[in-house]
Amino acid sequence: MDPAGPREERRRSKKGCTSLEAQPHDLQRDGPSSRHFRPAQVLKYLGVDPGGRRFGLALGDDGNGLVIPVGIHPYRGIDETAAWLKTEAQKRGVTKIILGLPTSEDGEETPACRRTRALAEALADRGSNVALQPEFLSTHGARTRARDIGRPRSAPVDDLAAQIILEDYLAALGARSGPC
Structure with a gap:
């Protein structure tokens, strides 16, 4: 465990994650303030x-x-x-x-x-x-x-x-x- 505490450890581990926003060609938001994502290729x-x-x-x-x-x-x-x-x-x-x-x-x-x-x-x-x-x-x-x-x-x-x-x-x- 990190001496700075579990919160700091989680913050650091999130920095290495790939967020959904980093791939706009794959996913789109349903609306400007929405937290839900949907496939971009909707037929x-x-x-x-x-x-x-x-x-x-x-x-x-x-x-x-x-x-x-x-x-x-x-x-x-x-x-x-x-x-x-x-x-x-x-x-x-x-x-x-x-x-x-x-x-x-x-x-x-x-x-x-x-x-x-x-x-x-x-x-x-x-x-x-x-x-x-x-x-x-x-x-x-x-x-x-x-x-x-x-x-x-x-x-x-x-x-x-x-x-x-x-x-x-x-x-x-x-x-x-x-x-x-």
Whole structure:
């Protein structure tokens, strides 16, 4: 033991340690006064519930798994929608666009899957990173959420459906990667 005492010994040993702040390229603070650190490479996702008249959007990341609905936009054909989604993804710093693939109860593809696959292809042709997430009854789940949060029954729920699609994708992603 150091004759100066245990406090002085601890102070000296801390000087030799590498602090988290010394490696800003590896870690970032959550906020200016936060003591919590998170990985700097957080991947952002844009969840999309494509529909015939409109599509819902949700934004999420794999850092904290939080997914928030961010809007509902009119569907204006494959090309125009793909161009708009690519621009929106770039503005929001999105790494990957997740499109809900409307399957039947037994997992079989429905007629609406053709349009979703065409949209995915148009996005990929524009250089976007795209994935398809099979979804069944996301709109039903979205209506339940809308009721729970007090949204009027007549209000569209496409954004909440996109939220469910992206939550399912991130949950499956976590299950594939396993525990830390």
